[in-house]
Amino acid sequence: MKGIILAGGTGSRLRPATLPISKQLLPVYDKPMIYYPLSVFVQAGIRDVLIITRPEELEMFRKLLGDGSAFGISLSYAPQAAPNGLAEAFIIGEDFVGNSPAALILGDNIFYGEGMAQMCRNAFANAERNEATVFAHEVADPERYGVVSFDNSAKAQSIEEKPLAPKSNWAVTGLYIYDQNVCRHARSITPSKRGELEITDLNRIYLDAGALNVERLGRGFAWLDTGTFDSLHEASSFVRTIELRQGIKIACLEEIALARGFITPDQAEAGAKALGTNEYAAYIMKRVAEARRGHQAL
DSSP states (O other), rough: OEEEEEESOOGGGGGTSSSSGGGGSSTTTTTTTTHHHHHHHHHTTOOOEEEEEGHHHHHHHHHTTTTGGGTTSEEEEESSSSSSOOOGGHTTTHHHHHSSSEEEEEEEEEETTHHHHHHHHHHHHHHTTEEEEEEEEEEGGGGSSSEEETTTOOOOEEEEOOOOOSOOSSEEEEEEEEEHHHHHHHTTOOOTTTTOOOOHHHHHHHHHHOOEEEEEEEETTEEOOSHHHHHHHHHHHHHHHHHHHHSTTOOOOHHHHHHTTOEEEEEEEEHHHTTTSSSHHHHHHHHHHHHHHHHOOO
């Protein structure tokens, strides 16, 4: 399974803060925004990831994340010259994806909830059966999103982009998992009235073929986007509350990679030392010590 993070766009709603930097590099509480979607992939076991962003911002992401070896994964980068729609990610990333199934996650989306990784792995199995999976969350303002409706057997019945009269309150989130045919399907899409290659049109190809699965994220899950200053503040407050109350960190890539066996305690320690003296590095060192004690106990 290949993974693509789409981290393009101009971040116009967050200007002037985004004039010199990508929106996805802004902090969400104690770590860059891009850590959160990347952590979804690492938790689910995706180790080959392409980050797509604006040409002038590629080096910023490389400086932050490097080649991914610090997290036991492989990272590559590709430019998106203009925001031509989410489905364009599979045209830009066609050589990267090759004949593999592929997952796409938006760089400004945050997912939190027990069992998210397993839901992704279930979707990987769907992809092996030439099916796609999207993840839906109930919202109060569905007209702002792609909306999926269901029949009496809870199977997806329709999917519409920002409908004036939504048929349900279930919004399609920014996480999508497809089979190996996704790049070919993306190339068959024509631009919408907005001039974009819509992800909803890509999803509709699978829906019309009876091959679209919808995982509903219930009350135990949080889905946050960070496209405005208010939503960015809300996301930071959410992360801060969880971390301070539970003593854990959300989307600590080194911790996740260590737990998954992608890196060793020595590698995690080296990464922490490279970050200098700060609370994030101290947290990694705490997890390293725990991992070493656990290994000794065996």
